[in-house]
Amino acid sequence: MGLTGLEIFKQLPKTNCKDCGHPTCLAFAMAMAAGKAGLDQCPHVSEAAKEALGAASAPPVAxxxxxxGEKELTLGNETVLFRHDKRFEHPTGIAITVSDTAGKEEIAARVGQINKLVFDRxxxxxxxxxxxxxxxxxxADKFVAAVKVAAENTAYPLILITEDTAAMEKALEVVGSxxxxxCGATAANYEGMTALAKKYEAPMVVKGADLNGLAELVEKVVAxxxxxxxxDSGAREVHKVLADQTQIRRQALKRxxxxxxxxxxxxxxxxxxxxVADAAVYICKYAGIxxxxxxxxxxxxPLITLxxxxxxxxxxxxxxxxxxYEIGNPGPDSPVYITTNFSLTYFCVAGDVEASRVPGYILPVDTDGIxxxxxxAAGKFTPEKIAEMLKNSGIAExxxxxxxxxxxxxxxxxGKLQELSGWEVLVGPRESSGIPSFLKQRWNV
Structure with missing residues (x-):
C-alpha cells in the first residue's frame, strides 16, 4: 500500500515555501498520496527523504x-482505476501481426498496409x-528474415513474438538497436530471455499460466x-482476459x-x-497493448476512435x-467567422462553411475548449477576448x-464588440448549419 499523506508529510522539509506549487507542505503531501503530485516537484527535499519516499511517489504502474525515435511507444505511469478519478495517462498501443510463414513480398505488402492505418480525427x-x-x-531463420523485412519497411516499433530463445537472439542481432x-518470457525460458532483454536493454513480455504464476515469474525476472x-496473464478468452486485466490493475494500485x-x-x-468487440473490451479495461x-x-x-x-x-x-483557419481559398473579400476553440464547435462551423461553397476565415477564440x-456564460467568450483576437491574429491584413x-x-x-474592435458585427445564425443561407441573404462587401 502507498504511504498516507501524514506519513509523507513527516519526510518533507515543512518550510511551506510554495515552490512545489502547493500552499503548504501538508497540501503537497496529500497531493502526493493521491497520486496527483510527484516528489520531484519539491526542490528542498533531502536525499534521505527521497530514498524513503521514492517508491511511494512512483506511479503504481511502471x-x-x-x-x-519519433515512433517510440510509451506505456504505464497509470495511477487510477477509473478514468474520471483523474485520467488515463498513456493510450493503448495497437499492434498488427505479421506472420513469418508469408513470403518476403507478402510481408512487405502487409507492413505497407499497416503503415497506411492513419486516420484524421x-x-x-x-x-x-x-x-x-x-x-x-x-x-528461426524464417523468423529472422521476416523481422528484417518488417524492420526495413516500417518506422513503427516491433514486437518479436517467439518463445524460442535461439530465434529471439538471432532476430535481436538484426533489430536489437x-x-x-x-514476447516473451515463460517459466521455461525466462532466464535466457531475460539475459537477452538485459543485453539489448529492451522491454520484455512476461507470460504466466495464471495470475499466481505470473506474479511468481515477474519476481524471478526482477531478481x-x-x-x-x-x-501477459496467459488468458485468451474474453471473460478471463477481462477478469485478469481488472485484477492486475487493482493489485497494482494497491502497490x-x-x-x-x-x-x-x-x-x-x-x-x-x-x-473488434473483443479489442474494444481490452482497450476499455486497462490493456497497455x-x-x-x-x-x-x-x-x-472504431478502435482508434474508442x-x-x-x-x-x-x-x-x-x-x-x-x-x-482558412476554409477553401479565401481572399480579401471573404467572410470572417468567430467561434470558440472547442473542437466539436470548430469542426461543425468549418464543415458548414465548406458546404456554403464560399471560402472564408474562421477565428476560434480560446475559451479553454468550451x-x-x-x-x-462562463465569461470566457467576451467582446474583449474577441476584439483582442481580431487585433492580434493578423486577420486585418x-x-x-x-x-x-x-x-x-x-x-x-x-454592440460592445463593435465598439471595442471597430469592426462591423453581423449576427449570424444560431446554428452553423444556417451559414449557407445566411451568406446568400446577408453577405456582401
Missing part, C-alpha cells in the same frame, strides 16, 4: 518504452503503434535485474509490485466483428489551436473589409 492524426512479427513457422518488445516488463507493469492482450477471434490480426481500416478506425475518447482528459475538453454558450460574423446565440455581444 513506465515502459518500446522502440526508438478532429484535426489530429491517429494511427496504430506496433508491428508484431510472429514465429508461426517455428523456424531498435529496442523491440521481446535477475530486469524491470522493463509487460505482463503489489509484481503487477505494477503495463499489460498486453491478444485478440484471437477469427470473426472480424467479434474481434492490444495485438490484432486484422489490418482492415474498417476494423481499426481509444481517443477514453484517453482524453475528462476534465479538459478537446480543443483546437486559437489561430486563423462551446459558444458555455463560454459566454488578410481582408479588405471590416466585417465579422458572430454566432447568433450570443447576439448580445455585438
Amino acid at each position: 513506465l515502459v518504452k518500446i522502440g526508438t 478532429v484535426g489530429q492524426l491517429h494511427s496504430v503503434n506496433l508491428v508484431a512479427v510472429t514465429n508461426d513457422s517455428g523456424d 531498435k529496442k523491440p518488445l521481446l 535477475l535485474g530486469h524491470k522493463q516488463l509487460i505482463l 503489489f509490485r509484481p503487477f505494477g507493469y503495463p499489460t498486453i492482450t491478444f485478440v484471437t477471434n477469427e470473426d472480424p466483428v467479434q474481434a 492490444v495485438v490484432l490480426q486484422t489490418a482492415d481500416p474498417a476494423d481499426i478506425l 481509444r481517443l475518447n477514453i484517453y482524453t482528459d475528462p476534465q479538459k475538453p478537446i480543443a483546437v489551436e486559437s489561430k486563423i 462551446s459558444v454558450l458555455t463560454g459566454w 488578410k481582408v479588405s473589409h471590416r466585417k465579422v460574423i458572430i454566432p447568433g446565440g450570443v447576439a448580445v455581444l455585438s
